[in-house]
Amino acid sequence: MTIDFERIIAILVSGLVSGSLYALMASGLSLVWGTLGMFNFAHGALVMLGAYAAWYFSNPAGLGGGLLLGIPAAIVLIGVGGYVLYVLLVKPFVGRPGADLIVIITTIAGATFLQNGVQVVFGPRYKQLARVLTGEVRFFNTAVGFQDLIVILVAPTMLLLLALFLKRSKLGLAIRAVEQNYDSAQLVGINAGQVYPLTFAVSAILAAIAGILLGGLFFILPTMGSEPLLRAFIVVVFGGLGSLPGTIIGAYIIGLIESISGFFLTLYWAPVVLFAVLIFVMIVRPTGLMGRE
Amino acid sequence: MKRVRDSISKFRLAVYIAGLIVFIIFPLVADEYIRHIAILGMLFAVIASNWDLTLGYAGLFNFAHGAFFGLGAYTSGILAVRLGLSPWIGILAGVGVAVIVSAVVSIPAIRLRGIYVALITFAFSQLSVLLIVSQHTITGGLQGLVGVPSLSIGDFRFRDSRVAYFYLAGVFLLLSTLFLRRLVNSDFGLSLVALRDFEEYAISRGVPLSRQRFLSFVYSSIFTGAAGAIFAHYLLIASPEFFGFSFNTLFLSMLLVGGTATIYGPIVAGIALTYLSELLASLGPIRFMVVSVLIILTMRFFPKGLWGLINGRFTKRGSALPQFTDRAEDASQPAEIDTIQSQGSPSVEN
Numbered sequence: 289m290t291i292d293f294e295r296i297i298a299i300l301v302s303g304l305v306s307g308s309l310y311a312l313m314a315s316g317l318s319l320v321w322g323t324l325g326m327f328n329f330a331h332g333a334l335v336m337l338g339a340y341a342a343w344y345f346s347n348p349a350g351l352g353g354g355l356l357l358g359i360p361a362a363i364v365l366i367g368v369g370g371y372v373l374y375v376l377l378v379k380p381f382v383g384r385p386g387a388d389l390i391v392i393i394t395t396i397a398g399a400t401f402l403q404n405g406v407q408v409v410f411g412p413r414y415k416q417l418a419r420v421l422t423g424e425v426r427f428f429n430t431a432v433g434f435q436d437l438i439v440i441l442v443a444p445t446m447l448l449l450l451a452l453f454l455k456r457s458k459l460g461l462a463i464r465a466v467e468q469n470y471d472s473a474q475l476v477g478i479n480a481g482q483v484y485p486l487t488f489a490v491s492a493i494l495a496a497i498a499g500i501l502l503g504g505l506f507f508i509l510p511t512m513g514s515e516p517l518l519r520a521f522i523v524v525v526f527g528g529l530g531s532l533p534g535t536i537i538g539a540y541i542i543g544l545i546e547s548i549s550g551f552f553l554t555l556y557w558a559p560v561v562l563f564a565v566l567i568f569v570m571i572v573r574p575t576g577l578m579g580r581e
Numbered sequence: 582m583k584r585v586r587d588s589i590s591k592f593r594l595a596v597y598i599a600g601l602i603v604f605i606i607f608p609l610v611a612d613e614y615i616r617h618i619a620i621l622g623m624l625f626a627v628i629a630s631n632w633d634l635t636l637g638y639a640g641l642f643n644f645a646h647g648a649f650f651g652l653g654a655y656t657s658g659i660l661a662v663r664l665g666l667s668p669w670i671g672i673l674a675g676v677g678v679a680v681i682v683s684a685v686v687s688i689p690a691i692r693l694r695g696i697y698v699a700l701i702t703f704a705f706s707q708l709s710v711l712l713i714v715s716q717h718t719i720t721g722g723l724q725g726l727v728g729v730p731s732l733s734i735g736d737f738r739f740r741d742s743r744v745a746y747f748y749l750a751g752v753f754l755l756l757s758t759l760f761l762r763r764l765v766n767s768d769f770g771l772s773l774v775a776l777r778d779f780e781e782y783a784i785s786r787g788v789p790l791s792r793q794r795f796l797s798f799v800y801s802s803i804f805t806g807a808a809g810a811i812f813a814h815y816l817l818i819a820s821p822e823f824f825g826f827s828f829n830t831l832f833l834s835m836l837l838v839g840g841t842a843t844i845y846g847p848i849v850a851g852i853a854l855t856y857l858s859e860l861l862a863s864l865g866p867i868r869f870m871v872v873s874v875l876i877i878l879t880m881r882f883f884p885k886g887l888w889g890l891i892n893g894r895f896t897k898r899g900s901a902l903p904q905f906t907d908r909a910e911d912a913s914q915p916a917e918i919d920t921i922q923s924q925g926s927p928s929v930e931n
Contacts, residue, residue: 327696329703380881389642390884392699393833394877400830401873404866514826518707521700529696556715559708566704570689574697 297432299547305436305505306519307543308443312498313520314527314535315447316491322530323467323487326388329395330373331520332513333402334492338366338499339508340406343415355418363496370492373398374485382484399513407510417503439501446497447536453490454532463487467530519546522566527577534578608747616743618859619852620815623750626851627757627808629835630844634801637841638765639794640777642699645686647832648706649679649802651713651823653809658729658819659719668732672810679806680799682709687798691791710824725820732814739814746815753811754848757804761844764800773797774842827869831858834876840886850887 313335320328339362344350346358353361377394381387419435426432454460465473466483474480502512519542527538542562549561569576608616628650635643656678657671666674686705690698713720720726731740732749739745764770772793775783784790813819822828831854839850854872861868883890 327699377877384884388696389699390880392642392644393837394880396826396833397830397873397876400826401870403826404869404873407866408870511825514707515711518704521704525697525700525704556712559711559715563705563708566701567689570693570697570701574693 299551301432301436303544303547304440304540306546307540308439309498309502309516310519310523310543311447311536311539312443312494313516314523314539315450315532316494317520318524318530318532318535320487320491321524323463324378324484326378326391328491329392330377330399330402331491331495332517333399334366334370334495335499335502335516336406336510336513337369337402338362338496339417339503339512340410341365342500342503343417343508346418347415359500362500363493366496367489367493370488371485373492374488378488403510414507414509416507417500419504435504439505442501446494450494459486522562525566525576526569528575531578534576538577604751608744613743616747618856620743620746620750621859622852622855623754624808624812625832625835625855626848627754627804629832629839629847629851630761631757631801631805632832632836633841633844633847634761634764635797636836637843638770638777639773639797641690641794641797642695643690643702643798644699645702645706646801646805647829648709648824649683649805650809652682652709653679653806654813654819654823655713655720655726657810658726658813661730662726662728663719668730668814672807675810676803676806679802679809683798683802684795687795690798691794706824710821714821723821725818727818729813729817729819731817749811753807758844758848760804765844769793769796830869830876831872834872837876838879838886840888843886843888846886846888
């Protein structure tokens, strides 16, 4: 097996595509963790719902509005979905002792509900999202699909928008204020009770975008969110809980580790390598790359 | 006094004998479908009640428990299908693998706090199923491992009438329950609760945190691994679904609806929920939706579970999920001090 330029490009592209998807998902998780101190195990189900919503609004077998309708409709719908999810599964338990464990349990239940619900509504047959652009470009004799390029470009753009939103907008500042100091945030007049559900909505929008991108690459099925969710968990632990830059860097590192190990050790052993990396990080540096205590 | 005690123990003995008779006669009179549900219910009750050890008593967010069950199933199944080993040896091997794996998983879990334990254990269980699916020449891949043989003694196949499986599952549940009861009432069990409720104080009184947590993982995996192996030899398949959200949610619902840190709660709820879930089996995916809603409602309205509810009403001494009870309130109740004084000696019963 010779290592030539084409192979390196292929590994790089596949690592960047997975890294981008993981970054989108993990930053949503990280945002909720930083602000509420809770983990949303239904995040993968939101990704899946995003893909299904985009499919339903765009595909002729659904409403047939095309991707121009499908994408914005999915984003809005899943954003609202995130809000509702918070109200039903998280809000009743905020402030209770042991709330973080309860919320893990209720969101796992929520994910099971949504996965099976989608199967009831849409049936077990796989769906596929139309591609925005078909075809490929060639870099150094290596074919790179347009869909891959879109993922590689859209994800950083979205993350940039997220950073701008958190640094510039009023709501973004409120989210960060609540994250840094709950009591002081309330003292300066921020309604923390409203910030929580909106944080969930923003996180759900990121999940929806990840779902739409994922739906353009692979088949859409009820369990499609589970594996990316798992990677996103590994990413947030790896990058450091609650640190957005750490999460994003961690996502790309994990994506590249996965594609490199998949190439050299066959795809089958990639999960083992991932778990070994995770255990190693947990033992050497339990707070992750850029996490804080 | 002695006479009263004698009559109580006689009464108990009578209850035990009656229970035994019912247990022996039940599978002979019940139809095959009810027998099937009872077997599943008893196996699931074992899995849920052993999970109680880590999630309930130790208060560790262990989400790898379903993997111990799945690995037990696959180990025994693979040994029987690929190597032709006797399923009885396979069950022991399943226990062995579950114990080793639980020991390995517990090492990072011991070092970490709350939420990290949940993430690591969850990641572990999902990665192990990816590995199983990928090795399809050995494991059968996504379709699962088919052709797992039934348990048998000599020429007698347990599968033929299911009655033998019923007795096996019943004895298995009894052994597991005796094991768990003994464990939680021992010094070890009390030290787990002490660590859960007041970690710093327990450590300062000399409870070895790492060792107890390590042991809680290992102990909880013994019967779970065996249950997985028996389950595979009963259904004649080992499937990646054993690791999935739906199975895990089902076990979790048994534990939570029954009540954490109660042992009996998950057992009763395990059998009841298996029955409910099989009643809904014709609805397909909807049954998992019902189970999910049940979990959420339980967490919302009966956080101590149904057993905790009954227990709390009659004895005012329910157990609960970690950190649910308000420690300061309990400690400041003068009633406790009164009873100790009036009894003269502060010995603890049970």
